[in-house]
Amino acid sequence: MPHRTIIAATLVTAGTSLAAVAQDAPLTVAMHYTQEQAAPLLACLEEYDADGVTAQYQQISYRDYLQTVLTGRLGGQSPDIYNLYSIWAAQMVDNGVLDTPPDDLVSFVTDSYAEGTVDAATIDGTLWGVPTEVSAYLLVSNMALLREAGYDAPPATWDELREVAEAVTTRNAQGRIENAGFAIADSSSGAGFVHPFYALLYSEGGTPYSEDFAEANFESPEAVDALSLMAGLTQDDITDLSVDAYDFPAGGIGMMIMANWFKSEIAAGFGDAFAQDVVASAIPMGEEWRTLQYAFFMGVDSNSDRPEEAWALVRHLNEPRDGGPSCMGEMLAGLGALTANEADNAALPEPDAFTAPFVAALAEGRAISQPNVMQSAEIEGMMAQTIERVMAGEAEPEPALSGLDVEVEDILFEFY
Amino acid sequence: MERRPKEFDPAGGGWAPWLFLSPLLVFAALFFVLPLGFSVYLSFTRWNPLGTPDWVGLRQFEYLLTRDTTFWATILNTFVFAFGFVVAGVPLALGLAFVFSRARGKAVWRSVYYLPQLTNIVAIAYLWQFVLDDRYGLVNRLLGMAGLRGPDWLTDPVMAMISVVMVMVWYDAGKNMLVFSAALEAVDQEIYDAATLDGAGATRTLWSVTLPMIRPAFIFVTITSFITGMGFFALILAMTGGGPRGATEVTALYTYRMAFEDLRMGRASAGALILFVIIGVISLLQFRALKERAT
Known part of the structure; x- marks a missing residue:
């Protein structure tokens, strides 16, 4: 047998074997939840066997998620199914990373999920997956500290918030804050500054961008007002930036504007006192308050060699089971996270007193999606630095936001 | 007549030298030349790793050098960090090496000071966060017990830079101390004896004998510390994340973020290349200056 024939036969055999191995390999579902958090979902994945197609879980830390996906794709080793933060979606769609869902799945989503949350998984009118975890921001108060300061209910307006925060704040002999009336979260992404800003901006009636994303609206009076409200807290010494809202579970912080996903941490910190002492309430901006919501959604990689099977698994994980909640719904409920899946919400027990206001904010349409x-x-990183500089007293709101507007429009000009 | 051994000549020795050199050459090509070449190519493109690179010529350099004020701020931060690290770290390492060369149980002391090098840099960052936290940190708690208000180590822009330099010096002192120790051990005792006979005191011996004798080690440590300081960012990423308000954001961290968070590989490569050139030029100048003084 000539050498060339032997080499060709060997390559074909090897290629066929690799393809067979790929077909036999479990579908990979990549999420940022730890094994412990994802336990109900892991049980579903372990049981999954659709005509020989099985599934496995891959945990990628939230902070490294995008990088891992990119590196994996460059190396040709991407997972089949992603759980994506909606703000990553625009770039992934723009670069053809995501597969379009089949029509029956699109109908399933549009029929079963709240409209506002479907928007989070929609780019330029096309749905790219199934919404999973939804988070909304509300005012979260430590009522034990508020009661100690003489207040029986959380504030309903910003002026009230300032008054309550000032009353709660205590300092030690060196002037350092011990109990903080209000705190901002110190997160690496800058979300601790940006997300409360969005909530105040929406409550002021503003929007961060024009509808076509060609222009930024950071110079608008609403944006200046929103930032001025935040900056007033530090400028008037009601709080300072050395206090981190992520320390709320330790009990020394009166109020923060925070998402519901933090519930499990707060509950762990407060223990038995959680139900009595921790209250979630409206963003204190009067009757017309609005807030921010953001969502994750499950999508399929366009490089998956079994897209149909992958979409079937996505549906399986998000579809109610015999009148009970879906695998995803059960997992999210365990985490104290929200889902916009109406069937899940009907199947799950009534939300507790802490979670109910978040559910209501989503249902009442007060929670506006984070812009995709x-x-x-990159833009939110810039926003965070601007907000922090103003709150630290290094810049005034109006000129700082003008500068931000120019920088952001520079970026928007590249893409829109 | 005695036969002289043939000198090694890789160009004239046939294929054998190249065969033996080939693993090293392949390794260098794969892991140094190729990535560097790719990075240089990327710096002339606009590329997010999800798509394909678009050739944009010098636009990335133009943007960074003429329009990106943050980039210049990070260059300044990089110099402050690197100079702070060299100015505080090199004398400290030299001092420790000098003290321990005369101390009892010097091997134990050297091992103790080398320990941070064996620890994960992220663990070190978290450890120091606990120590330096403005409200709950050990240092400020102790100062508070003494009735003193400690600095805002991690939330004040100036103090945050001082803090990261301090921790970097602490982390690296043991390594440089070992280099200085080896150099000190290599100085011939007879030279010290001669200096003593000539009536030189301890200080004169240090300045006129010890330091000149260990100058090669001093040049090595200064230049490598400077290069390390200019390109190091893992500690800062884990300890302050570049904050507060960009006060500790060095260029390496800025380009890392640009590449992996903002998905701007082309611009990040251009930034990294500019940093590479700056480090190269300054290291060369530094090497020449220190060598001239030595001769």
Whole structure:
């Protein structure tokens, strides 16, 4: 047998074997939840066997998620199914990373999920997956500290918030804050500054961008007012930036504007006192308050060699089971996270007193989706630095936001 | 007549030298030349790793050098960090090496000071966060017990830079101390004896004998510390994340973020290349200056 024939036969055999191995390999579902958090979902994945197609879980830390996906794709080793933060979606769609869902799945989503949350998984009118975890921001108060300061209910307006925060704040002999009336979260992404800003901006009636994302609206009076409200807290010494809202579970912080996903941490910190002492309430901006919501959604990689099977698994994980909640719904409920899946919400027990206001904010349409703009992470990093500089007293709101507006429009100009 | 051994000549020795050199050459090509070449190519493109690179010529350099004020701020931070690290770290390492060369149980002391090098840098960052936290940190708690208000180590822009330099010096002192120790051990005792006979005191011996004798080690440590300081960012990423308000954001961290968070590989490569050139030029100048003084 000539050598060339032997080499060709060997390559064909090897290629066929590799393809067979790929077909036999479990579908990979990549999420940022730890094994412990994802336990109900892991049980579903372990049981899954659709005509020989099985599934496995891959945990990628939230902070490294995008990088891991990119590196994996460059190396040709991407997972089949992603759980994506909606602000990453625009770039992934723009670069053809995601597969379009089949029609029956699109109908399943549009029929079963709240409209506002479907928007989070929609880019330019096309749905790219199944919404999973939804988070909304509300005012979260430590009522034990508020009661100690003489207040029986959380504030309903910003002026009230300032008054309550000032009353709660105590300082030690060196002037350092011991109990903080209000705190901002110190997160690496800058979300601790940006997300409360969005909540105040929406409550002021503003929007961060024009509808087509061609222009930024950070110079608008609403944006200046929103930032001025935040900055007033530090400028008037009601709080300072050395206090981190992520320390709320330790009990020394009166109020923060925070998402519901933090519930499990707060509950762990407060223990038995959680139900009595921790209250979630409206963003204190009067009757017309609005807030921010963001969502994750499950999508399929366009490089998956079994897209149909992958979409079937996505549906399986998100579809109610015999009148009970879906695998995903059960997992999210365990985490104290929200889902916009109406069947899940009907199947799950009534939310507790802490979670109910978040559910209501989503149901009443007060929670507005985080914009799915290109380069979201980069833009929000810039926003965070601007907000922090103003809150630290290094800049005034109006000129700082003008500068931000120019920088952001520079980015928008590249893409829109 | 005695036969002289043939000198090694890789160009004239046939294929054998190249065969033996080939693993090293392949390794260098794969892991140094290729990535560097790719990075240089990327710096002339606009590329997010999800798509394909678009050739944009010098636009990335133009943007960074003429329009990106943050980039210049990070260059300044990089110099402050690197100079702070060299100015505080090199004398400290030299001092420790000098003290321990005369101390009892010097091997134990050297091992103790080398320990941070064996620890994960992220663990070190978290450890120091606990120590330096403004409200709950050990240092400020102790100062508070003494009735003193400690600095805002991690939330004040100036103090945050001082803090990261301090921790970097602490982390690296043991490594440089070992280099200085080896150099000190290599100085011939007879030279010290001669200096003593000539009536030189301890200080004169240090300045006129010890330091000149260990100058090669001093040049090595200064230049490598400077290069390390200019390109190091893992500690800062884990300890302050570049904050507060960009006060500790060095260029390496800025380009890392640009590449992996903002998905701007082309611009990040251009930034990294500019940093590479700056480090190269300054290291060369530094090497020449220190060598001239030595001769």
